[in-house]
Amino acid sequence: MGLFQSMVRIVVGIDVLLLLLLAFSFAFLEPGTGSYVVAVLTLVPVCITLLGGIATLKFDWDPF
Amino acid sequence: MVFNNWRIRRVGQAVFTVWAVLTLSFVLVRLMPGNPMGAMLVQLEQSGMNPVRARKLIELRLSMRPDQPIPVAYVQYLASTLQGDLGQSIASGEPVAQEIAQALPWTLFVMSWSLCITFVLGVVVGALMAYWEGGRLDVGLTSWAIMMGSIPYYVLAFLLLIFLSYRFGWFPTGGKYVAETDPGFNLPFILGVIHHAAMPVLSMIVASGVTSLGMRGNAIRVLGSDYLRVARLRGLSDLTISTQYVARNAILPMYTTLLISIGEMFGGSVVLEQVFQYKGLGYYLYRAVELRDYPRMMGGFMVITIAVVIALLIADMTYSMIDPRTGGTSNEAY
Numbered sequence: 252m253g254l255f256q257s258m259v260r261i262v263v264g265i266d267v268l269l270l271l272l273l274a275f276s277f278a279f280l281e282p283g284t285g286s287y288v289v290a291v292l293t294l295v296p297v298c299i300t301l302l303g304g305i306a307t308l309k310f311d312w313d314p315f
Numbered sequence: 316m317v318f319n320n321w322r323i324r325r326v327g328q329a330v331f332t333v334w335a336v337l338t339l340s341f342v343l344v345r346l347m348p349g350n351p352m353g354a355m356l357v358q359l360e361q362s363g364m365n366p367v368r369a370r371k372l373i374e375l376r377l378s379m380r381p382d383q384p385i386p387v388a389y390v391q392y393l394a395s396t397l398q399g400d401l402g403q404s405i406a407s408g409e410p411v412a413q414e415i416a417q418a419l420p421w422t423l424f425v426m427s428w429s430l431c432i433t434f435v436l437g438v439v440v441g442a443l444m445a446y447w448e449g450g451r452l453d454v455g456l457t458s459w460a461i462m463m464g465s466i467p468y469y470v471l472a473f474l475l476l477i478f479l480s481y482r483f484g485w486f487p488t489g490g491k492y493v494a495e496t497d498p499g500f501n502l503p504f505i506l507g508v509i510h511h512a513a514m515p516v517l518s519m520i521v522a523s524g525v526t527s528l529g530m531r532g533n534a535i536r537v538l539g540s541d542y543l544r545v546a547r548l549r550g551l552s553d554l555t556i557s558t559q560y561v562a563r564n565a566i567l568p569m570y571t572t573l574l575i576s577i578g579e580m581f582g583g584s585v586v587l588e589q590v591f592q593y594k595g596l597g598y599y600l601y602r603a604v605e606l607r608d609y610p611r612m613m614g615g616f617m618v619i620t621i622a623v624v625i626a627l628l629i630a631d632m633t634y635s636m637i638d639p640r641t642g643g644t645s646n647e648a649y
Contacts, residue, residue, distance in 0.1 A: 257563050257566055257567075257570075258438075258566065260633065261434070261566075261569075261570050261573065264570075264574065264629045264630070264633050265430060265573070265574070265577075267629060268574075268577070268622065268625055268626050268629055269423060269427055271625060272419060272423055272618075272622055273420065273423065275416060275419070275618075276416040276417075276419045276420050276423075277416075278416065279412060279413045279416030279417065280416060280417065280420070283498070283499060284417070284498055285491065285492060285498035285504070285508075286416075286417040286418070286420050286421065287420075288498060288499060288500055288504065288505070288508070289420040289421055289424050289491075289508055290420035290423075291500075292424060292505065292508065293420055293423050293424045293427055296427070297427065
């Protein structure tokens with residue numbers, strides 16, 4: 252396991268934490284409000300990096 | 316079996332930590348001088364209301380009876396919290412859980428970008444500093460990082476506000492978004508959100524210059540290791556050595572440092588959001604302390620506590636995935 256895989260694991264760990272906090276927020280947010288939009292703006296990169304990280308780890312991809 | 320027992324014990328420790336912090340917060344909050352009734356009375360009297368009428372209004376508003384004995388109030392609070400009810404804010408009358416849920420995304424937006432940029436910059440810059448140890452770049456960046464790390468983040472925030480916002484007008488002086496825009500998935504609103512979040516993010520990034528120092532120190536420590544000498548003797552390329560051996564081992568302590576810094580960022584957000592009038596979780600927590608709004612204070616403390624405890628739990632549970640030497644047994648990451 253190289254540097255890239257270690258960094259991906261770190262990113263996945265942080266993404267899990269952010270997802271849990273966002274899940275709490277989404278339970279109370281109303282669509283269309285500013286807070287909802289910001290929650291989605293936060294959620295999108297978190298989900299992208301999380302899915303990308305999981306795929307990287309599953310297929311053991313390391314560009315270096 | 317040992318592996319599973321350790322994980323169960325670790326989760327139990329996390330639950331105990333959350334309970335201990337909540338209990339301590341509950342007692343300390345109640346022992347603060349003043350009470351919600353006094354704070355509201357002062358505010359109403361300052362606005363010109365008759366003191367007798369103000370007192371009656373507050374008695375009607377307050378349903379939580381802050382004069383209850385602390386043990387009774389504590390048991391009631393724990394019971395309602397376990398049912399998911401964080402109470403109602405004394406200041407606004409709104410459910411605390413809803414207020415926190417609405418404020419939290421703003422803080423998370425700033426925090427997620429700060430974390431990401433701080434981490435990447437810290438690792439890359441720290442690695443470069445270690446690679447050119449003793450050179451002009453290393454000396455310059457080290458001095459910069461020490462200077463930025465020595466200045467309190469709120470002082471940096473004020474400096475950035477004065478120069479970048481008031482003097483040059485590059486960034487807004489406060490707020491979460493442009494007031495004239497309609498909240499929604501439209502470009503003016505989204506750009507306004509990003510523009511307003513830029514200053515708090517910049518303050519957190521600049522104040523976290525010590526991350527690069529940590530990476531530099533770790534990398535220099537690893538550079539002196541025997542296995543690197545063996546790797547060079549084996550004829551491995553510089554790129555392979557630097558990524559697979561040096562950086563990969565130097566980054567291990569950064570993992571827990573990064574997750575612990577989440578707690579520092581939450582704590583920092585209380586003052587930072589006041590400076591930038593950025594109404595996230597930290598701003599509402601500060602206002603709750605000013606108004607002696609017990610339920611909102613406890614709700615804010617609880618969310619921050621749970622976030623930090625979960626961050627450390629993740630660090631512990633997953634450390635063995637990035638460092639196989641720990642073996643995932645009873646070793647903790649910190």
